[in-house]
Amino acid sequence: MVEMLSRSSLIENDAQSSQYTTTTDSTIPGPGALGGKAIKALGKLTIRGIDRVIITARLRSITSKFPHSNEQASSIKGIREMYNVILELCRSGMYNDELRKKALQLLVVQIKDEQVQILVEALARWHLIELELLLPEIVDIIIPFRRLPWGRNRLAPEIRDHVLCDLTIVRHPSTTQILLQKAIDDAKGQDQAFRTTYRQYFGPVLSFLSQLAAINTDTCKIVLQAGYLDLLLMTQKGKVEVEKTPEICGVFLSQPKLVTPPVREKVLNVILNEIVQGRIAHVVDALSKWNINDLKSLIMQLQANTPISRVLFRHNGDPSRFEQNVAFLFRLADIGKLHLHIVLDAGFLDMIPTAHQHKLRINDNKIISMVFEVLKTNSGLKDYRSKALDILVNYIIERKTTHILSILAKWGHKDREDIVIAIFQRAGPVGFGSEGPFGPKRQVFHSRDGLYHFDQEKVVSVMTFAGEVAHLSDGAFHAVINAGMLDALLVIQSHDLSVHGLDEPYNIILGVLKLGLFPNKIRKKALDLLVFQVCRGEARYMLKTMARWNINDLNRLIWEISAQFPPLSNRRALEDLFARPAATQTLSNIYLQRLLSFLAGIAQLNDAASQVVFQTGFMDLLLALQKDKATNDFEELDGLILSILQKPQLHDDKTKKKAIAYISLQTEKEETHMYKVIGKRSIAELELIITGMLEHFDLGGHLTLSPSAQGGVDINPKDLASLNTCVMIFSKVILKHRFAFQALINAGILDLLLAIQSRQCSIDGIKNIYDIILTSVYMDSVSDKALKIISHQIMGQSSCLLATLQKYTDQEFQIVAPVMLQGIKSALSMHEGHITPCPGPNKSSLTNCITFLHKLSEINTSTYHHLLNTGLVDLFLNTDRVGIPATALFGLYTVLLEYARPKTYSLDISVRVLDFVKMRVETDRSPFFMKALAETDPLILNEVVSNLVYRSRALWYAAIAAKSKILVTK
Structure with a gap:
């Protein structure tokens, strides 16, 4: 520490100089040699007077160098000694007030101008006691804050508890303490007025003090005692602009001991x-x-x-x-x-x-990062773990998990597992952590779509978060599973609540079942969840993921699912199920139908999967449920069954027969999805399906299309019933699908019908078959086959055909009848003077043909015109009487007599018909003609009598007798 200058030192230093002027720089300024000699020769009183003179002169000389900047000070010789002199003159009680005031003023100017570099250096060499006395005085000269109280000290003691030092309100006075509030406001106003007055000096003073405080701990302590903090609080509260605020505040903050x-x-x-x-x-x-x-x-x-x-x-x-x-x-x-x-x-x-x-x-990300620092296993902050976990769970519930996931992605497997376990325990579903099995709980208020038994938002958010963690990586997936994700889902489903929405985005269940890396105990939990989803009918979302699996994984899963449902894997269990009372079967049937629907979805993933599904008891269970009149009907099941017929090469005969049996049961219903499913197929797909169905009737290739069926295999009535199913399906679909009819024809339905007829079997039992046949007569490619089938039926048993035609509207009849009758004419040929029905002479066939035409004319009278136009009338009129069976004559006469109706047909045909009748009366026994004549229309009867009386005596008597009989009857 540099010694402070005394009066004698000032004089002695000056004695070494011969002269001192304002233009001479001196390294050691003083009063001069002459002054020193005077002081030595004179007494004490004289010394004081001379001292004042000399010091005043020195001060005047120094003053000429002030004010100056820090840069200018470096070029002034003896500037540091000048500051030493000034500081000496500033010592309290050592010099008169006038000198001291002038010296202080020099320092104040430098401080206000913020040019204090040399001053700070000089003060750093001063005694601490002197600095402690001087510094408050300098500050008070510039900013006289000590003269009056400021801040909280302006208030009465009873009010001070409401505010801090700078009048910042800690707690607001109540509305009843208006006077207290007013006092606080007044104090703030006085402080603000003071700050306004000295606003420009706060910065320079604080800057000066901060530089002093930075010297060492002792000077910092003196600065604090000089009111540094008070000044700083004034500037902060009044928002006074102060440069280098960080440095100003950092001065005392760097000295914690103070x-x-x-x-x-x-x-x-x-x-x-x-x-x-x-x-x-x-x-x-x-x-x-x-x-x-x-x-x-x-x-x-x-x-x-x-x-x-x-x-x-x-x-x-x-x-x-x-x-x-x-x-x-x-x-x-x-x-x-x-x-x-x-x-x-x-x-x-x-x-x-x-x-x-x-x-x-x-900053949520910073909070989350801090929380994870606490939650780390080796953090040493276990006391705060519970609160940190609560904060983390809150972020999870609010779905603010992006940063959480980014942190967990970098964590180790064990740490991730521990944190997920902690989250499940803190916010998982009620019951998590308890031992299974997780059976259904009764008296639980919930809904299918909600988690009202739990805190819905919390549970859903936590489970969603766990799923997102599982998606981070394979290691994270294992961590989540090991932490109890499956247990949490099992707890939820144990309350009969859906886990569909929780599992679908992340495929937790299938992830466990596919990887093959988890022990059987964990796989069993995943399988239980899958079965639960299947029974709820909510497992179809899994199919999209399964579509990417290889056949080995699918194969294993299919058989695992099958084992969970005994009726699917064990025929005896299936029989026992339906042997139970109906009331106990309802729920089981619903679950089993949903199971079939899910398996159908798996089977439709690819051909290999479908083959595996059908190797289980799928078809047996499906048929059992249909026979039990299960009400649910699923399009995916219908589509799957149709695919069996569409790809028959992939499946064995038993599977195909069961498929047709299912279709048969389905089509017994008036409203069924089967028709909708078929209606959505293309013509090529329909053709494959129909071909697959019709292949069932080839009887191993023995049902050949041959003119002769001798030695052929008999047709089983059950097969005809199945064919009826096929036709019935497509006869309905035809009305809704414009390609269905063409597909049915292309598949060879007409060939099959001809083959059946060739074995002398009737096709009348095949419902709606005649609609298909009659429609196909207009298709050039198969019209000949259709006409053969129609002719064969007409010459055999035509009641079903007539019933079909009877339902036709007049417009439809006019379209069908001409072609059909033309076919009949083609089928009838002359053979050795006799009408020969195809394929050979058969009076029974001819009788049936005439009977058919007679009944057809009764259904629609336009038949007479069609018969005439197609030439059938000419055919019958030119036929030898021997060729017409006696049992057919009544029908023939009835039809032919219609052409004798007056003014209806051409005269030529009427004459020809009357000639034909005359010939038959003269050569045949007359009862058939007389019966027909007796039952004919009176108009026709009168026409016949009046025009034929002269033609035949026998006819005359017959006519009179017939007319008499009619009159007697009337």
Whole structure:
């Protein structure tokens, strides 16, 4: 430490100089040699007078160098000694007031101009006691804040508890304390007026003091005693612009030992203001150098239940003080683990729920990162684990999981597993962690689509989060499964609640079943969940994932599912199921139908999967449910069954027969999905399906299309019943699908019908078959086959054909009849003078043909015109009487007599018919003609009698007798 200058030293130093002027720079300024000699020769009183003269002269000389900038000072010789002289003159009680005032004024000017570099260096060499006495005086000259109380000291003692040092309100007075509020407002107004007056000096003074404080701990202590903190609080509260604020605040923050109880409150107040104003970085930087225990003490006083903390925890403002405080604690915790511990001890985790409650803006990612630091296995912060977990769960519930997942993606397998377990235990479904089996719970209020028994939002969010973690990587998937994801899903489903929405996005269940890396105990849980989904009818979402599986994985899963449903894998169990009372079967039937629907979806993934499905008891169960008149009908089942017939080469005969049996049962219903499914197929697909169905009737190739059926295999009536099923399906589909008819014809239905007829079997039992045949007569490619089938039926048994024609409208009849009659004419040929029905002479066939035409004319009278137009009338008129059976004559006469109706047909045909009748009466026995004549229309009868009386005596008698009989009857 440099010794302070005394009066004698000033004089002695001057004695070494012969002269001192304002233009001469001296390294050691003094009063001069002449003054020294005078002081030596004169007495004490004289010395004082001379001393004043000399010092005044020196001061005048020094004053000529002031004011100056820091840059200018470097070029002034003896400038440091000049400052030493000035400081000497500023010593209290050593010099007269006038000299001292002038010296102080020189220093004040330099301080106001912020040119204090040499001054600070000089003060650094001064005695601390002198500095302690001088510094407050200099500050008071510039900013006289000590003359009157400021801040809280302006208030009465009973009011001071409501505010901090700088009048920041800690707790607002109640509305009844208006006077208290007024006093606080008045004090604030007085402080503001004071700051306004000296506004320009706060910055320079604080800058000067901060430079002094930075010298060492002792000078810093003196600066604090000089009112440094008071000035700083004034600037903060009044928002006075001060340059280098971080450096100004950092001076005393870098000296933690000086934060003693007398100044602690003001230090905390300063830190509070810096935090509130968002100037956090320099505060944290200064505090990072503190001893950990000192820092902990400071932060606890700042954040604990103190007046300062109550100000920091306010939520109003934008940004709020609470938000700024959280940001400050974030920065502090980032320094290191020990600092994180301090922040946690200060109650940081308790602040987060408050921030969320008031919807304050805080950095969620930083909070999450801090939470994970706490939750790490080796963090050493177990005391805070519970609160950290609550915060994490809250983020999960709010679905703010992006940063959480990014952190977990970097964690190890065991840490991930532990954290997921903790989350499940804290926020998983009720019952998680208990031992299974997880059977259905009774008296639980829920709905199919909700989790009302649980906290729905919480459970769904937690399970969704677990699914997202599982998707991070294979390791994360294993961690989630090992943590109990399946157990949580089982708990949910044990309450008969759906887990569909929880599993679908992440395929947890199938992931376990496919990987083949989990023990059987875990696979069993996944399989139980799959079965539950199947029984609820909600498992179809899994098919999309299964479509990417290889056949080995699918094969294994299909058989595992089959084993879970005894009626599917064991025929005896199936029989026992339907042997039980009907009331006990309802639920089982519903579950089994849903099972079949799901398996049908698997079978439609690819051909290999379908073959595996049909190797189970799928078809047996399906038929059993249909025979039991199960009400549910699924399009996927119908589509699957049709695919069997569409690809017959993939399946054995038993499977195909069962498929047709299923179709037969389905088509017994008036309304069925089967028709809709078929109606959606293309013509090529329909043709394959129909071909597959019709292949069932080839009897191993023995049902050949041959003119002769001798030696052929008999047709089983059951086969005809199955054919009836096929035709019945497609006769309905034809009305809804424009390609269905063509597909049916292309598949060879007409060839099959001809083959059946060739074995003398009737096709009348095949429902709606005649609609198909009659429609096909207009197709050039198969019209000859259709006409052969029609002719064969007409010459055999035509009642069903007539019943079909009877349903036709007049317009439809006019279209069909001409072609059909033309076919009949083609089938009848002359052979040795006799009418020969195809394929050979047969009077029974001819009789049936005439009977058919007779009945057809009764159904629709336009038949007579069609018969005439097709030449059938000419054919019968030119036929030898021997060729017409006696049993057919009545029908023939009835038809032919119609052409004798007056003014209806041409005269030529009427004459020819009457000639034919005359010939038959003269050569045949007359009862058939007389019966026909007796039953004919009176108009025709009168015409016949009047025109034929002269033709035949026998006819005359016959006519009179017939007419008499009619009159007697009338």
